[in-house]
Amino acid sequence: MTSSRTSRPRLLELRVGGAGDALDRFEAAWNRAAEGRRSTPLSVLSVSDLPLLLRTLSPARWSLLERLKAQGPMSIYELARRLERDYKNVHTDVARLAELGLIERRSDGAVAVPWEVVRAELQL
Helix, strand or coil: CCCCCCCCCCEEEEEECCHHHHHHHHHHHHHHHHCCCCCCCCCEEEECCHHHHHHHCCHHHHHHHHHHHHHCCECHHHHHHHHCCCHHHHHHHHHHHHHHCCCEECCCCCEECCCCEEEEEECC
């Protein structure tokens, strides 16, 4: 049975900017709550600068995310095999991406990308 409501894609906002961005989001949420308005959950990953973002989402890690999203949940071993990469390096990358919330670990030991959309915002 499918829902008659249109569900919104799971969205992760990736932002490059200072701590002020997070404080602004907190203040806006606080004001909405104080006014009795409903707040929409927002998933945001903020990094301080572009060089950190590029180190965090290296081409190898981005490829890992793309493969995992396209082919669905799988073990780290299977992911390493399909990427034709060393297991230890894939494990390290998965651990870092999971720590950031870009990958989720499932109870069956598989890893998956929970996001339908990752939207990036870069502020100068």
